[in-house]
Amino acid sequence: MVKLRLRENESIGDAVKRFRKLVEHAGIKKEMRRREYYEKPSETARRSRRRAERRARIQRMVAGS
Template sequence: MVKLRLRDNESVQDAVKRFRKLVEHAGVKKEMRRREYYEKPSDARRRTRLRAVRRARLSNMLNAK
């Protein structure tokens, strides 16, 4: 949960900017996008497996040079 307290003499624009940074840092937007639609557990496992394969392939390419 993100909490924001207005500082003394802080403008609304500065507070909104700080709030956006806090929300992004906390991962709220990422979590909202992930939960927007139901994802079957098999699809989630497939996505994580493909991400790991891509990461391994990239590290192999970087280590080969």
């Protein structure tokens, strides 16, 4: 949960910028985009598997150099 307290003599614009940074850092935007549409469990597993394969391929390339 993101909490923001307005600092003394802080403009609304600066507070909004700080809030956006906090939301981005907390991963809330990414989570919202991920939950925007329903994703079948098979699609979730497929995406996870592909990400793992890509990581393994990169590791093999780095280790082979």
